[in-house]
Every structure is written in structure tokens, then in C-alpha cells.
Amino acid sequence: MAEVKSGSSGAGAATQPQAVAKPKSGLQRLLAQYGVSYAFLLPYMIFFFAFLIIPVGVAVWLSFTYFNMLEPPRVIGWSNYRLLFLEDDIFVLSIRNTLFFAFITGPVSLTASFLLAWFINQIRVRTIYALAFYAPSLTSAIAMAVVWRIVFSGDRYGYMNYFFMRMGFIQEPFLWLIDQRTMLPVIMFVMLWMSMGNNFLVFLAGLQTVNTELYEAGKVDGISHPLQEMWYITLPSMKPQVLFGVINAVVLMFSAGFEISLSLAGLPSPLYAAHMILSHLYDYAFIRFEMGYAAAIAVILFIITFGVGQGALRMLSTKDE
Amino acid sequence: MIIKVGRFRMTSGEFTTIAALTILAAFMSLPLIFVVSHALKPIDELFLFPPRFIVRNPTLRNFQDLLIATYSLNVPFIRYIFNSVFVAFCTVIGGVLLASLAAYPLAKHNFPGRNTIFLVVIAALMFTPQVTAIPRYLVVYQLGIIDTYFALVLPNLAIPYALFLMKQFMEQIPGALIESAKIDGASEWTVFWRVVMPLVTPAWATLVIIIFVGTWNDIWAPLVFTRTESMRTLPIALQTLISQGSVARQGAYAAATFIMITPPVVLFTLVQRRVIATMAHSGIKA
Numbered sequence: 001m002a003e004v005k006s007g008s009s010g011a012g013a014a015t016q017p018q019a020v021a022k023p024k025s026g027l028q029r030l031l032a033q034y035g036v037s038y039a040f041l042l043p044y045m046i047f048f049f050a051f052l053i054i055p056v057g058v059a060v061w062l063s064f065t066y067f068n069m070l071e072p073p074r075v076i077g078w079s080n081y082r083l084l085f086l087e088d089d090i091f092v093l094s095i096r097n098t099l100f101f102a103f104i105t106g107p108v109s110l111t112a113s114f115l116l117a118w119f120i121n122q123i124r125v126r127t128i129y130a131l132a133f134y135a136p137s138l139t140s141a142i143a144m145a146v147v148w149r150i151v152f153s154g155d156r157y158g159y160m161n162y163f164f165m166r167m168g169f170i171q172e173p174f175l176w177l178i179d180q181r182t183m184l185p186v187i188m189f190v191m192l193w194m195s196m197g198n199n200f201l202v203f204l205a206g207l208q209t210v211n212t213e214l215y216e217a218g219k220v221d222g223i224s225h226p227l228q229e230m231w232y233i234t235l236p237s238m239k240p241q242v243l244f245g246v247i248n249a250v251v252l253m254f255s256a257g258f259e260i261s262l263s264l265a266g267l268p269s270p271l272y273a274a275h276m277i278l279s280h281l282y283d284y285a286f287i288r289f290e291m292g293y294a295a296a297i298a299v300i301l302f303i304i305t306f307g308v309g310q311g312a313l314r315m316l317s318t319k320d321e
Numbered sequence: 322m323i324i325k326v327g328r329f330r331m332t333s334g335e336f337t338t339i340a341a342l343t344i345l346a347a348f349m350s351l352p353l354i355f356v357v358s359h360a361l362k363p364i365d366e367l368f369l370f371p372p373r374f375i376v377r378n379p380t381l382r383n384f385q386d387l388l389i390a391t392y393s394l395n396v397p398f399i400r401y402i403f404n405s406v407f408v409a410f411c412t413v414i415g416g417v418l419l420a421s422l423a424a425y426p427l428a429k430h431n432f433p434g435r436n437t438i439f440l441v442v443i444a445a446l447m448f449t450p451q452v453t454a455i456p457r458y459l460v461v462y463q464l465g466i467i468d469t470y471f472a473l474v475l476p477n478l479a480i481p482y483a484l485f486l487m488k489q490f491m492e493q494i495p496g497a498l499i500e501s502a503k504i505d506g507a508s509e510w511t512v513f514w515r516v517v518m519p520l521v522t523p524a525w526a527t528l529v530i531i532i533f534v535g536t537w538n539d540i541w542a543p544l545v546f547t548r549t550e551s552m553r554t555l556p557i558a559l560q561t562l563i564s565q566g567s568v569a570r571q572g573a574y575a576a577a578t579f580i581m582i583t584p585p586v587v588l589f590t591l592v593q594r595r596v597i598a599t600m601a602h603s604g605i606k607a
Contacts, residue, residue: 030433036509037426041438044423047479052445055456062455116345119338130597131590132346135353138585140538142556143578145563146359147352150372157371193349198531198600205600226334240604247446247605248482255449259540263563278451285455286545295455302452309447 056302062295069289080296091297094275095304097184101276102253102308105188109195110249114242116196117203118230130204137197141256144190145263152176152186152264177264180273187260187274195252199245206241210234243313250309254301258282277301353582360384360579367571383576395550398573401558402580408473408554409536415474416532417525420483425513427484428491429499439488443605445481451541458545472546473554477536483528489602490524491517523595530592534585555581 031038063080065073084091120129151159154175161173176182210233218233235242258278261267265274267283277297285294354375359367361379387398426432427439457476466472494517502516503509518525540556547553559581562574589596 034430034432037430037432037435040426040509040513041423044419044479044484045438047419047475048442048445048481050460051457051476052448052453052479052481053441055453055460056448058456058459059453116342119342122338123335123342125339127593129342129346131593132350134589135586136349138534138589139353139582140540140556140559142538142540142559142563143581144352144356146574146578147355150355151352159372162371193352196349201597202600202603205597205602206604208597209601238604241600243605244603251447251449255451258451262540263560278449281451281454282544285458291455298452298455301449305449305452306444306447 059295059298059302062292063299065292065295067290067292067295069291073292076292080293081300083293084296084300090272090275091277091280093272094277094280095300097273097275098254098257098277098301099304101184101188101191101257102250105191105195105257106249106253109192109253110199110245112192113196113200113245114203117200117207118234120204121207122226126204130201133196133200136194137200139194141190141194141259142263144194148186148190148264149177154178178270180271183265183269183274187257187264190260190264191253191256195249195256197252199248202241202245202248203238206238207234210237239316243316246312246316247309250305250312254278254305254308277304353586356575356578356582360575362572362575364572367575383572384579387573387576387580398558398577400551401553401555404470404473404552405537405555408470409533411470411474412477412536413529413532415478416480416483417528419478420480420487420528421518421521421525422513423484424487424491425517427488429494429496429517442481442484442488446485448481454541454545461546467546468548468552470552473542473552476546477539477542480532480535483532486527486531486599486603487521487524489604490521490599493602494520523598526592526595527599530585530589530596533588537581537585 062073064075064077066076066080067073116133120126120133123129153159153161154173154177156162156165156173158173158176160176161170164170165173174182176186214233214237215229218229223229223232255278258276261269261274261276261279267279269275269279278301281294281297281301284290284297358374358376360383361376361381362373363378363380363382366373366376366378427435427442461467461472461476464471466475498520499512499516502512507515538556539554540560543552543554543557547557555577559574559577562570562577
């Protein structure tokens with residue numbers, strides 16, 4: 001067996017006719033012909049499966065068990081899910097918060113990234129503007145809390161309160177980070193500030209690849225206004241970049257809210273007003289060690305993210321066909 | 322209408338665009354300027370109310386406090402910096418290497434299963450990494466590497482985003498170039514290192530910055546995979562400083578924030594052009 005194997009790999013990709021001439025099993029022929037390709041893929045795939053694909057499968061299985069890390073997991077059917085949706089009001093609240101957060105910041109951030117990239121592309125000095133818009137996305141939400149805590153401070157000296165009181169909009173200092181009406185909007189504001197990230201660069205780069213002949217052709221066809229040009233020529237030519245951007249935005253919006261929420265509102269946040277699905281997941285998995293229950297939360301988040309991502313892709317890719 | 326500013330001539334539309342972008346860019350930079358200025362404030366300015374935006378008597382005292390005095394944390398602050406740098410360094414090297422190796426056959430070879438593998442990678446772009454946190458924790462636990470540097474590096478090496486970008490970029494390399502190298506007797510391994518890798522420098526510069534920033538700012542892995550203070554990284558140290566919230570530590574906290582935020586921004590400034598060149602090929606064709 002070992003002999004045959006070494007023989008076939010010795011023949012290798014270099015002399016293919018020989019490999020075809022000898023009758024071999026399917027696997028051996030595959031290895032002889034494409035072994036090099038698989039060898040290049042192997043290291044990535046080991047880590048990819050060990051830490052991404054298999055964990056997703058395990059999470060699904062764990063979500064049907066009771067597991068506290070001390071005893072082996074005990075299968076309990078759908079009861080985690082039943083508990084989550086029927087008994088756990090805080091979880092339902094966290095879904096509401098997360099969806100509200102994602103469905104507003106996602107589209108706003110995508111649109112803003114595109115428009116900023118489009119405007120920057122109209123002018124000659126680009127580098128410094130690109131840096132100014134992109135730099136916030138490089139910062140750590142935890143570190144930036146030092147700024148936001150001063151800006152949204154609850155006393156009269158926080159910049160927000162100072163400004164609004166000077167303008168006469170409010171009489172008393174407002175507790176931005178404690179009041180349940182403003183906690184989530186503040187987090188969304190911070191998210192938008194730091195969301196002109198890779199998508200913005202993707203769009204900026206994509207704009208430079210649009211075939212300029214299309215614009216000439218558009219002029220002949222009577223497109224005069226730059227905004228018309230953007231809508232009828234630029235956007236359709238950039239569909240691949242837009243699709244990539246949408247996927248990134250979805251993933252970012254469903255995960256990034258947690259860190260900002262953690263650093264500005266704490267865990268748990270007052271009245272759970274800034275409680276995200278990930279906050280709930282972290283709470284149950286790594287504070288209470290109820291791994292089965294937490295896995296069910298993870299699976300639901302996975303389904304939501306994947307569903308929204310696929311839905312957005314389908315919507316965009318059928319739109320102009 | 323043409324407006325002249327110095328030797329530059331521009332249309333009024335361009336002028337409006339530039340003015341609007343400048344205001345917005347300045348506004349968005351305010352928090353970052355504040356971080357820099359805050360870190361340089363002497364103790365009396367730190368506690369000034371209303372907070373002064375730009376420092377008047379800049380000092381490096383806060384950095385001294387943070388690096389020399391160990392009163393504020395259980396381990397010297399330099400240890401957190403070392404952990405962060407070391408973990409980011411290893412993850413960047415490993416992540417770029419794995420992504421490049423895997424991207425090469427996906428971009429330039431034809432083999433059974435290629436499309437399926439690529440579809441799985443695209444689907445994995447949509448995985449929120451935290452979703453797999455629990456089973457990952459179990460894997461790391463079973464491997465017996467909880468609370469080691471391995472736990473902070475190994476789970477984060479296979480990055481679908483990195484593989485995707487690298488593959489898209491490698492597809493731009495003309496096949497003839499690779500063929501001629503092979504005709505000259507180069508093995509696939511030589512082709513990869515001598516022909517492909519030098520041609521994709523913009524892509525790997527991009528992956529370096531993306532993986533570095535991701536690891537540097539990551540709070541999830543150190544929270545979940547480490548237990549002892551000496552294995553924690555910068556974001557956790559910052560979070561600790563925040564939650565302690567004591568008056569004496571405000572200066573050290575401001576300095577720590579500065580240390581946390583500066584490296585990604587500096588690194589990006591260095592490779593900005595290459596990043597944009599890479600992103601030009603990032604589209605998904607659906």
C-alpha cells in the first residue's frame with residue numbers, strides 16, 4: 001500500500017501520461033494529478049475546519065443539550081430554544097435591540113461609505129480624505145470609550161450636555177449612557193463613526209476600476225447629471241464590490257455592537273436597553289457557563305446573520321436581471 | 322465657473338465637494354485628535370471641567386506613569402504591550418502565509434472540488450466569529466492550550482476574508498507568466514515563492530494591516546481563551562482600567578488609549594496605496 005502510494009506520488013504531476021496509463025483507484029489518481037494543489041490548500045483547511053466549520057456543527061449539536069462544562073452534555077431536545085423564545089424576555093429584547101441596531105446602522109453605513117468614496121473619487125487629492133474617514137475604523141471600541149465617555153458624560157460638563165444646554169434644547173444635564181431611550185442611539189452613533197472601514201476602501205478602489213468609456217457612452221445617451229451617472233452607470237458596474245460590501249456590513253453590524261455596548265453601557269446595561277444578542281451569548285457562555293443554552297443563542301444569531309446576508313445578496317443580484 | 326486657489330484651478334462643483342469633505346473629515350477626526358491631546362495632558366488639565374479639547378502644557382508624564390509605575394494593574398503594563406505585539410505578529414505571519422498558500426491553487430489551478438471549496442469560503446465570510454466561540458473554546462480546552470499564546474493565535478489563523486482577497490488578487494496574474502516559469506523547470510513551490518508572491522505584494526500588505534488591526538483590537542479571544550492576568554492583551558488591560566475608574570489612574574488610562582490606537586493608524590498610513598490597489602479586485606460575482 002505504502003509502496004504504491006509513494007510510487008504514484010513519485011510519478012507525480014510531472015508525468016501525467018504514465019499516471020493515466022496505470023489503472024488506479026479514484027483517490028490515488030486525484031492525488032497524483034492534483035496533489036500539489038491540495039497540498040497548498042491543506043494548512044489553511046486544517047485550521048479552517050478545526051476552528052470554523054466543525055465548531056459551527058458542534059454549536060448546533062450543543063444547542064440541543066444541557067452542558068455546564070462539569071458534566072458531559074445531556075441531550076434535552078428543543079428545550080433551550082423553547083426557553084429562549086417563551087421564557088427569556090431579556091433574550092427577546094436583545095434580538096429586538098440587535099435587529100434595530102443592524103437594520104439602521106447597516107444600510108446607513110453602506111450608503112455613507114459609498115457616497116463618501118464617490119465624492120472623494122471626484123476630486124484630485126484623495127489620500128488625506130481617505131485616511132480621515134478610514135482611520136476611525138482602525139480604532140478599538142474599548143479604547144475610544146475614553147472619548148465617548150467624556151462626550152456623552154451625564155453631568156453638565158460632558159460635551160453633548162454642554163452643547164445642548166448652551167443651545168437651550170435641554171435645561172437639565174441628560175444621562176445619555178444611562179437613559180434607556182438614548183443608550184442604543186449613542187452606541188449606533190459611535191458605530192457609524194467607526195464603520196467607514198474596509199467597505200469604504202472597497203468602494204473607493206472599485207470606483208477606480210469602472211470603465212471610463214461607459215461614462216462617454218452615457219453622455220451620448222443623454223445622461224447629464226453626475227447623480228444620474230452614479231445611479232445608471234457607476235452602481236451597476238460596481239455590483240461585485242457592492243455585493244462584497246453588503247456581506248461585510250451584515251457581519252460587522254451583527255457583531256460590532258457588542259463591544260461598544262460593553263465599553264459604554266456595561267454588561268448588563270441599565271434595564272438591558274443596550275443588550276445585544278452577543279451580550280446575552282457572552283453572559284450565558286462565559287459568566288454562567290450554561291454552554292448548551294448559550295450555543296442555542298449562537299445558532300440563532302448564526303441563522304439571522306446568514307439569512308440576512310443571503311437575503312441581501314439575492315435581492316441585489318436579481319434586481320437588474 | 323472656475324475658482325482659483327493659488328495655482329490650482331477648480332470648478333465650483335469641485336470646490337463645494339472639497340469644502341464639504343474637509344468639514345466632514347475634520348469632524349470625524351475630532352475624537353482621534355482628542356485621544357492624542359488627552360494623553361499629553363498633565364494631571365490638572367485631565368480633571369479640568371469643562372474638559373479642555375487641546376492640551377495647553379503637553380507632558381509625557383502619563384506614559385511614564387503607565388510604563389514605570391505598576392500600581393494600576395496586577396502585572397507591569399509593558400507585559401500587556403508585549404502580549405499584544407507578540408500575538409499580533411504571530412497571527413499576521415501565520416494568517417498571511419496560510420491565506421496565500423491556499424489562495425494560489427484556488428486562483429491558478431484547476432482541480433476537482435475547487436468551486437465547492439471557494440463557495441464554502443464565501444459562505445464563511447458570513448460567519449460571525451463569535452458564533453463559534455463556545456465550540457472553539459472546547460477545542461482549545463481539549464488541546465490543553467487554554468491560557469497560552471497558542472490559544473490566542475491558532476484559532477484566528479484561518480481567515481476567510483484574507484483568503485478571499487488574496488485569491489481575487491492572484492487571479493489578475495497572467496497565466497502565461499506561471500506557465501513560462503514551469504517550462505523553465507520551476508516547481509510549483511518555486512513558482513509560488515519566486516513568481517506569485519512578489520507580484521501580490523499589495524495584497525499581502527493589505528492582509529498584514531487587516532489581520533493586524535483585527536488581532537490588535539480583538540477583545541473576544543483574550544477574554545475567552547486566557548485566565549491569568551499575565552496572558553491578557555491591551556484591550557483587556559484597558560477594559561480593566563476603565564472598570565476600576567479610579568481618579569489616580571486617569572493619566573495612565575489616557576496614555577494607554579493612545580498606545581492602543583496609534584499602531585494601526587500608523588501602519589495603515591504606510592500601506593494605504595497598496596490596500597486600495599488590492600480592494601479594486603475584491604468584488605463578488607453573483
